[in-house]
Amino acid sequence: xxxxxxxxxxxxxxxxxxxxxxxxxxxxxxxxxxxxxxxxxxxxxxxxxxxxxxxxxxxxxxxxxxxxxxxxxxxxxxxxxxxxxxxxxxxxxxxxxxxxxxx
Numbered sequence: 744x745x746x747x748x749x750x751x752x753x754x755x756x757x758x759x760x761x762x763x764x765x766x767x768x769x770x771x772x773x774x775x776x777x778x779x780x781x782x783x784x785x786x787x788x789x790x791x792x793x794x795x796x797x798x799x800x801x802x803x804x805x806x807x808x809x810x811x812x813x814x815x816x817x818x819x820x821x822x823x824x825x826x827x828x829x830x831x832x833x834x835x836x837x838x839x840x841x842x843x844x845x846x
């Protein structure tokens with residue numbers, strides 16, 4: 744079995760959980776990450792992990808029209824605003840991942 748560093752595992756697990764919540768299309772992927780996460784004391788990082796999931800939810804909402812090919816319905820100003828907001832969320836995401844790895 745391949746093991747991910749915690750910094751990547753928690754991020755991929757958060758994404759897989761959100762994707763499953765939204766689409767129910769990735770149960771095998773989610774189960775795989777959940778199995779990997781059993782080697783991590785999630786109780787130590789649960790607050791940060793919940794914040795990470797929240798960040799991914801917000802990014803999902805900002806990207807959903809773009810992923811659906813509906814960006815032409817958005818103004819360039821709106822696309823730029825979203826890009827900056829996604830960048831800011833990603834900065835916070837990296838901080839949370841690093842904090843969890845330290846713990």
